[in-house]
Amino acid sequence: MSRKRDESPSSLWPAIQFTVNGGSRTVRVPPMKRLLDVLREDLHLTGTKEGCGEGECGSCSVRMNDELVNSCLVPVLQAEGADIQTVEGLALNGDLHPLQQAFLHHGGAQCGICTPGMLMAAAQLLAHTPHPSATEIREALAGNLCRCTGFMHIFESVAAAADAHDAQQANEHTMEQTHHAR
Amino acid sequence: MRGNPAMHDLVAPGSLGAVLDLLAAEPGIWTPIAGGTELMVAFSAGRLNAPKLVSLWGISDLRTIQANSDTMAIGAAATFLDLRRDAVIATEFPLLARAASWIGSVANQSRATLGGNLVNGSPAADSSPALFAYDAEIEMISVRGTRRVPYSQFHTGYKRNVLAPDELLYAIHLPRRFARHRQYLRKVGTRRAMAIAKVALGATALLEKNTVQEIRISAASLAPYPTRLFDTEAALLGKAITRETVLAARSALLAEVKPIDDIRSTAEYRRRVAVNLLEEFLLELRRGELHA
Ligand code: FES
Ligand code: FES
Numbered sequence: 001m002s003r004k005r006d007e008s009p010s011s012l013w014p015a016i017q018f019t020v021n022g023g024s025r026t027v028r029v030p031p032m033k034r035l036l037d038v039l040r041e042d043l044h045l046t047g048t049k050e051g052c053g054e055g056e057c058g059s060c061s062v063r064m065n066d067e068l069v070n071s072c073l074v075p076v077l078q079a080e081g082a083d084i085q086t087v088e089g090l091a092l093n094g095d096l097h098p099l100q101q102a103f104l105h106h107g108g109a110q111c112g113i114c115t116p117g118m119l120m121a122a123a124q125l126l127a128h129t130p131h132p133s134a135t136e137i138r139e140a141l142a143g144n145l146c147r148c149t150g151f152m153h154i155f156e157s158v159a160a161a162a163d164a165h166d167a168q169q170a171n172e173h174t175m176e177q178t179h180h181a182r
Numbered sequence: 183m184r185g186n187p188a189m190h191d192l193v194a195p196g197s198l199g200a201v202l203d204l205l206a207a208e209p210g211i212w213t214p215i216a217g218g219t220e221l222m223v224a225f226s227a228g229r230l231n232a233p234k235l236v237s238l239w240g241i242s243d244l245r246t247i248q249a250n251s252d253t254m255a256i257g258a259a260a261t262f263l264d265l266r267r268d269a270v271i272a273t274e275f276p277l278l279a280r281a282a283s284w285i286g287s288v289a290n291q292s293r294a295t296l297g298g299n300l301v302n303g304s305p306a307a308d309s310s311p312a313l314f315a316y317d318a319e320i321e322m323i324s325v326r327g328t329r330r331v332p333y334s335q336f337h338t339g340y341k342r343n344v345l346a347p348d349e350l351l352y353a354i355h356l357p358r359r360f361a362r363h364r365q366y367l368r369k370v371g372t373r374r375a376m377a378i379a380k381v382a383l384g385a386t387a388l389l390e391k392n393t394v395q396e397i398r399i400s401a402a403s404l405a406p407y408p409t410r411l412f413d414t415e416a417a418l419l420g421k422a423i424t425r426e427t428v429l430a431a432r433s434a435l436l437a438e439v440k441p442i443d444d445i446r447s448t449a450e451y452r453r454r455v456a457v458n459l460l461e462e463f464l465l466e467l468r469r470g471e472l473h474a
Contacts, residue, residue, distance in 0.1 A: 029187070030190070030192075031187075031193070032225065037187075055289070055290055058287060068289045073222040074218060075237070077237060078218065121288065121289070124288070139288070
């Protein structure tokens with residue numbers, strides 16, 4: 001039943017264009033279709049998960065125009081022209097994002113249903129607050145629920161990723177200095 | 183039953199004028215949708231009774247926050263993150279900034295709008311006590327022009343308000359004269375983030391020579407719609423804060439609130455917490471502990 005609902009001729013619907021993980025995408029779907037369903041069903045980006053479907057759990061979190069949003073609450077027409085980043089856009093050329101590495105390393109993921117949302121909420125935090133305090137990490141992730149990890153490993157993962165980011169920058173800085181010294 | 187997107191029409195005219203024209207052409211037919219944090223929940227659950235929706239998202243006229251010389255004008259579609267990031271709101275209207283931080287999570291605050299919170303009219307609306315405490319005025323707009331009402335006259339019943347079918351909530355105006363007022367806001371709920379208030383109390387007061395010169399008190403979840411507690415205020419106005427006035431204010435509050443039992447709490451619990459919050463506010467006020 002739910003599969004069939006969009007099988008009306010697609011030309012019936014106006015074209016909606018936006019950018020996902022750097023690539024321009026155009027869909028012809030009902031304008032009220034949830035961004036979450038467009039990502040999963042039309043663009044086959046199934047990394048973004050549905051938990052509650054009502055803005056309570058954060059497992060559908062994506063970044064849209066540099067804000068964290070719950071994609072289950074965004075009608076796709078309101079994404080027209082937007083720049084969207086999903087969990088699939090975190091890894092670069094097959095190299096895991098420092099957050100993904102930290103989650104692996106520190107046991108920040110178990111069943112994985114909450115993980116894409118946690119990663120996007122953490123990515124949003126680090127983009128604006130590269131040195132978050134423990135309280136800032138908790139506040140940034142307060143809308144993301146996890147039924148497996150008990151949260152501590154997730155908070156540790158985010159803190160570790162922030163440190164790794166520092167280390168990486170320090171490293172780059174040292175390399176630069178070495179370079180200059182030559 | 184899941185919502186079926188093909189059953190709803192959604193248009194985004196892109197400008198305030200075009201939205202107003204649409205509302206004027208077919209009044210009552212189009213449901214405005216801003217950040218969708220209320221309507222999309224209903225849609226997902228298959229209980230959104232709105233065949234035609236018009237998007238307010240991305241209309242910049244509705245999202246401006248402007249500090250004028252004597253008022254702060256907040257566009258109805260300003261998000262709660264916009265409010266939290268505004269420097270004037272943070273310093274002059276700290277209760278509103280704090281209430282904004284209570285609205286769901288960051289992902290809700292990036293989409294939920296102040297106007298949406300008011301139009302939805304939940305008795306538990308987080309922003310309402312702060313707006314009453316700051317004597318807010320509500321500006322509405324239609325092709326016929328604009329009009330204003332005090333916020334205390336905006337809600338008229340459970341999820342009902344004074345908006346005409348062709349009108350949009352346009353802006354919320356706050357007078358910039360609370361710098362010397364003592365300010366109080368506290369919410370009691372199960373959890374700081376996300377949880378809906380069991381009870382919240384907000385207030386501002388101007389105290390001179392230990393006498394209450396001005397006072398505004400409001401509560402969430404103590405009536406079918408957000409309300410200002412005029413009788414409680416009257417019990418305090420022109421009085422010194424003594425044991426007797428505190429007791430009189432407690433009785434006035436108990437007489438004027440109409441809380442209900444629901445899944446979040448009971449009427450009796452809400453009454454008790456509300457009078458305790460009131461007393462906490464008054465004692466802190468007397469001790470001069472509240473932020474001016
Ligand atoms: S699925 Fe969107 S918040 Fe839970
Ligand atoms: S890892 Fe299972 S819900 Fe978080």
